[in-house]
Amino acid sequence: MTNQQLITVLIIDDDADDRFFMEHALKTDSAHTRLYLADSGQQALDMLVLVHPAPDVILLDLNMPGLSGLEVLGQLKQSTRYQHIPVIVLTTSHAPADRERAYQLGASGFITKPTTQQGLSAIAKQIRLQYAV
Structure with a gap:
C-alpha cells in the first residue's frame, strides 16, 4: 500500500462480533488506522469528548439498545x-x-452490513480512500 496517511475511525456498534470484524478489516487495510470502539x-x-483530534469518520449501527x-x-x-x-450508517437494516x-439527519452514507470479510474489506478500503487525511 502506498497510502501512508493516518485515518481515525470511531465504530459504534452494540454487537461485539460486528465491531471485531470491522476493526479487523480496517486494520488489515491499513496499519495507519487509529480506531475507537x-x-x-x-x-x-x-x-x-475525550478523543482529540476528532475521528475522521464514524461508522454507526442503527439498531442498538438505549440511544x-x-x-x-x-x-x-x-x-x-x-x-x-x-x-456512515453500517447496519443490517434494508428498510x-x-x-x-x-x-x-445528515448521514454521509448508508451501507447494509455485508455477510463476508471480503465485503467488510471493500468497505474498509473505500473508507481509507475517501476519508484518510
Missing part, C-alpha cells in the same frame, strides 16, 4: 463540535425508511 450510542457520545443509531446521528449533526464528521431518515 463504542458498544453503545451513549458510550460513543461520552468518548467523543438508537438515528438518535446518535441526530445529536452528532446538531452539535457544532461534531457535525463536520462524516457518519427504505431507515435509509431515508438517516440521510435526512
Whole structure:
C-alpha cells in the first residue's frame, strides 16, 4: 500500500462480533488506522469528548439498545463540535425508511452490513480512500 496517511475511525456498534470484524478489516487495510470502539450510542457520545483530534469518520449501527443509531446521528449533526464528521450508517437494516431518515439527519452514507470479510474489506478500503487525511 502506498497510502501512508493516518485515518481515525470511531465504530459504534452494540454487537461485539460486528465491531471485531470491522476493526479487523480496517486494520488489515491499513496499519495507519487509529480506531475507537463504542458498544453503545451513549458510550460513543461520552468518548467523543475525550478523543482529540476528532475521528475522521464514524461508522454507526442503527439498531442498538438505549440511544438508537438515528438518535446518535441526530445529536452528532446538531452539535457544532461534531457535525463536520462524516457518519456512515453500517447496519443490517434494508428498510427504505431507515435509509431515508438517516440521510435526512445528515448521514454521509448508508451501507447494509455485508455477510463476508471480503465485503467488510471493500468497505474498509473505500473508507481509507475517501476519508484518510
